[in-house]
Amino acid sequence: MTTLPVPLRGEVALRGLHKSFALEGRSIPILTNFDLTIRGGESLAIVGASGAGKTTLLRILAGLETADTGDILIDGEPAGGLGSACAVIFQEPRLLPWLTVLRNVAFGLEARGTAPATARERAGRYLRLVGLAGFEEAYPRQLSGGMAQRVGIARALTTQPEILLLDEPFGALDAMTKLAMQEELVRIWREENVTMVTVTHDLEEAVFLADRVLVLSRNRTQAPRLIDVSLPRPRERTSSAFVALRQELMAEFGLH
């Protein structure tokens, strides 16, 4: 398959977002007059130096933090955050150690008030999707890092979000596992027809996952750059077009 999935759902627009943090009495601006449109069904990666505001942006989208000013519009309608339309996948799996894998996956739905029986039935389906059938009754401490992160992904998918927000999802995994998980994520994204926003500091990961890459600069007078990644899928990490795009991204950070 080389065609992109048809975007089923609407777009998310950020308009004139401002966010600053107070540090030792001073106000540190993180985002100033920030605009972005996330297209339905796309995979967007956000890269940038640390302190450039990538994680803050993701947390505002998730509703875990609020912008000082500015609007979030879903299909043109103002919204405080994405709410139940989104699910967050954190760098750490953040599983509840006292729940079995199946019950961890069901937790996201149950937290929203879905009946446990229904939640667990759906959880079982998504556990199979991430390749962890047979691990339903295992406890988190018995899982490897990659397996635990799969459980976290299944938990997010079980809530059937329109947008998956991923905050350096594979940053804590070893190199081999990371590559496998990236391929897995692209497969899931295509199968589930979900919009995906991934914050990462790994430029190769950004090129592999994304349709578009947003480059945030720590210099806030410089407008964020959006780079189109029009490579066919499945993507070859060693193809010349892939390497060229990665180099273009590195040049954004003054690296060669």
Place this chain on the structure above:
Amino acid sequence: MTYEALPRDFSGLLKPRADRPLILLRPLAILRRLAMRFGALAAFLALWQTASTLGWVSPAILPGIDKVAAALWTGLFEGTLAGDMAISLQRAGLAFLAAVGLGIPLGLLMGQLEPIERALDPILQLFRQTSALALYPIFILLFGLGEMSKVFVIFWATVFPILLATIGGVKEVDPKLVEMARSYGANQLTVFRRVILPASIPAIFVGLRLAATTALLLLIAAEMIGARSGLGFQVMNAEYNFQIPLMFAAIVLLALLGLAANALLLGLQRRLCRWNERIV
């Protein structure tokens, strides 16, 4: 599709070691395990018996284990020891339950609400540092020499370990887990019920087990000072009347009571925290 290597046989991964039946071990191995576990205890009992029989310590002061066992038997079935144990259990049990009933809910509240904790902390620290035994005379003046003052002094000493352990447990809950639950739209009550409470249980049990030990300690002290029944009273009374085997029998019962309380709490904790491999 690329997967990281998953183990083919999941059963070994999922089955805790403790579940393996003992019968599969060879008799020699069982013997060695028993020796490792109870060897020191057996040696202690043997030393006790020898010291008494050979007269290293006067048998009048240190009666042999056989004499103590006999005194325990007659004390339980013909004497007052069974009744003493019942009344002691009632005192310590009532106080412990009251301490649990106050300590855990208050601790859960204080652990979550910073202003309440800050407002109550100074007075709690003052109360905690004031020995319950030093306050016993006051409790006697307030509640009389009956059951109430004894239960209250034990309650006073046991509520603090439970309260402080609960507060600590709640404050130690990983904020990342709380944030995760919130990101799924969990409300305050759901976060409390599904994240904060289960995460605090191991810490609460540390407090409960500490409190159980304290309860027995205070029970004995209170019964030695102002009681006419109970195991603590019996230890003192038997000594006055120079019924040394009976005294030892009461002490043995107290030790067994402590072991039983600890085993009960440990069993409960294992049931509630099956996910946690390391409970000692």
